[in-house]
Amino acid sequence: MKQAMYGLILFIFLILPPVATFLESIMIIHMHMQMPLLVFSGFLIARFFQIRFPQFFKNWNDNGIPGMLLFLIIWLYWMIPKAMDDALTLQFVEIFKFFSLTFLAGVPLRDSWGKLGSKAKSIVYVFFTLKFIIMGYLYIGIESQICNNYLIIEQRTLGWGSLAFAACFILYGFYWVFTDQSEFKTT
Amino acid sequence: MDKNNRTKFTIILVILFGVGLFYFGTDGFRVYTAESARMYELQQNKPSIPNVILQDSQERTYTFDQFADKKYVFITFMYTNCGTVCPQLELNMRDVYKQIPQKYFDKDIAFLSISFDPSRDNPEVLSKYRTYFESDGDTWRMARVNDPDELDNLLETLGVIVIPDDYGNFQHNSAFYFISKNGNLLEIMDFTKIDEAATTVLTYLDKEARD
Numbered sequence: 210m211k212q213a214m215y216g217l218i219l220f221i222f223l224i225l226p227p228v229a230t231f232l233e234s235i236m237i238i239h240m241h242m243q244m245p246l247l248v249f250s251g252f253l254i255a256r257f258f259q260i261r262f263p264q265f266f267k268n269w270n271d272n273g274i275p276g277m278l279l280f281l282i283i284w285l286y287w288m289i290p291k292a293m294d295d296a297l298t299l300q301f302v303e304i305f306k307f308f309s310l311t312f313l314a315g316v317p318l319r320d321s322w323g324k325l326g327s328k329a330k331s332i333v334y335v336f337f338t339l340k341f342i343i344m345g346y347l348y349i350g351i352e353s354q355i356c357n358n359y360l361i362i363e364q365r366t367l368g369w370g371s372l373a374f375a376a377c378f379i380l381y382g383f384y385w386v387f388t389d390q391s392e393f394k395t396t
Numbered sequence: 397m398d399k400n401n402r403t404k405f406t407i408i409l410v411i412l413f414g415v416g417l418f419y420f421g422t423d424g425f426r427v428y429t430a431e432s433a434r435m436y437e438l439q440q441n442k443p444s445i446p447n448v449i450l451q452d453s454q455e456r457t458y459t460f461d462q463f464a465d466k467k468y469v470f471i472t473f474m475y476t477n478c479g480t481v482c483p484q485l486e487l488n489m490r491d492v493y494k495q496i497p498q499k500y501f502d503k504d505i506a507f508l509s510i511s512f513d514p515s516r517d518n519p520e521v522l523s524k525y526r527t528y529f530e531s532d533g534d535t536w537r538m539a540r541v542n543d544p545d546e547l548d549n550l551l552e553t554l555g556v557i558v559i560p561d562d563y564g565n566f567q568h569n570s571a572f573y574f575i576s577k578n579g580n581l582l583e584i585m586d587f588t589k590i591d592e593a594a595t596t597v598l599t600y601l602d603k604e605a606r607d
Contacts, residue, residue: 271399275406282414292421294430353569357430357557360567 210260216253223247224307233297236356236363237370244287244310248280251315258316266320273324276317277333283314288344290355297358334385338378345371431569434555435584442580443553445469448546450510452539453523461579463537468505468600469575472587473556475513475566476525485570486529488590492572493536495594500601507536512547512558513566514540554581574600 222228223246232243259266270276286292287310295302325333348368354361419425427433451457463469472489474482486509493507509531511517517525522538531538541547551558558568572585572593582600585593 268402269406271403275403275410278407279410279413282410282417286414286417286421289418289421290429291427291433295421298430354431354567355429357434357569360559360561 210256212253213255213257213260216250216256219246220250220254220307220311223250229303236359237367239293240287240367241370241374244306247307247310248284248315248318251311252319253315254311255316255319259320270317270320270324273321274329276321277325277329280314280318280321281333281336283309285340288340294356294358334378334382338375338382341371341375341378345369345375431557435571438555438581438584442576442582444578444580445575446546446549446553447579448541448550449543450508450537450539451519451542452537453519453526453533455519463508464506464575464577464579465503466577467503468577468582468597470505470507470597471554471573471575472509472570473512473551473554473558473568473573474509474570475511476517476521477513477565479565481568481570483528485587488587488593489536489572490529490531491590492594492597493531495591496597496601500605501535504601504604505597507531509536509538510550511538511540512551512556512568514542514544514547555584 223232223243229243233239266276287306292302292306296306297303322330345368348355348364348371350368351364352361355364422428423433423436427436445460447459447461449457449459450463470489470492472485474485476482489507489509496505509526511522517540519540522540523533526533526536526538541550550556554573556569558566560566570587572583572587573581574583574585574597576582583596585596587593
């Protein structure tokens with residue numbers, strides 16, 4: 210329950226207008242810090258819902274796939290350049306961003322990841338790695354401005370940021386494959 | 397519902413939600429950037445051009461309507477200090493200009509390059525800049541809009557976004573704007589597709605000539 214509290218505090222901190230405005234003023238921070246932090250706050254808050262409504266998650270997200278799908282959809286939605294621009298210009302889209310990333314992405318992610326089989330986990334993992342590579346490639350390569358609120362140079366920075374993420378994912382992937390995970394399992 | 401069916405049901409629900417979300421977010425899978433959304437909306441609404449006061453390279457001052465004088469107007473937005481896209485934009489505009497038969501310039505069409513950097517692009521600068529692109533300063537004029545409010549309103553109406561950067565330059569979207577004889581936006585065209593733009597313009601002019 211304690212972490213749900215921390216999650217809520219983080220969430221409230223993130224949606225404070227000055228904090229939000231600051232984080233959104235830089236493209237890479239908007240996408241690679243504010244958005245993941247919102248997901249993370251939902252990830253922590255999930256504990257509260259899991260304890261309060263265990264039956265709901267058991268009923269509707271038994272094998273983790275619906276939840277993971279919801280998480281992926283929400284995350285991908287916020288990768289659309291127009292969605293990011295809309296969040297900056299339309300108040301209700303901004304509110305939907307806070308709500309969706311926290312409660313429709315962060316919460317189901319927490320509940321789903323552990324339930325997924327190793328095959329599904331690998332698919333999600335590879336999917337994210339590819340997504341970061343493709344996004345990095347696109348954002349570095351595109352000559353025109355994709356977001357009206359950000360300059361091309363920021364777009365490039367974001368592209369390199371995505372590639373850095375991809376590199377981390379690949380490194381960790383190797384680590385995951387080539388080490389004996391059972392050594393670390395606590396039973 | 398047993399567990400398996402319930403999971404399937406939830407998956408379908410989530411996918412439907414996703415489709416709906418993407419549908420609304422992209423105006424029915426049509427636009428993925430705010431820029432294309434604006435363009436789409438502009439082409440649908442065909443806003444009329446505000447009657448701004450222009451000052452051209454020969455220090456003549458007139459309103460947009462006086463300049464247009466019931467002609468089609470072909471417009472680009474630029475600033476002369478621009479080292480990247482504007483020279484290309486204006487060169488392409490020149491290539492379109494050259495494809496228009498001279499007879500149409502009497503009373504059917506006018507070309508206009510509008511600077512959104514009026515503080516630096518005074519008539520003197522513009523009259524020099526114009527020569528680089530073989531603009532004659534008459535059938536193709538280069539002008540600035542001095543009043544900041546009028547300029548903002550004009551840019552806003554036509555969906556031109558200009559963001560100043562830290563080095564005295566501007567980041568801006570570029571296109572060919574084609575205005576009807578009664579001052580409504582007709583077309584926004586890709587400025588890299590010169591022949592396509594010229595064909596579109598000629599279609600309007602030829603049709604007019606025939607009627």
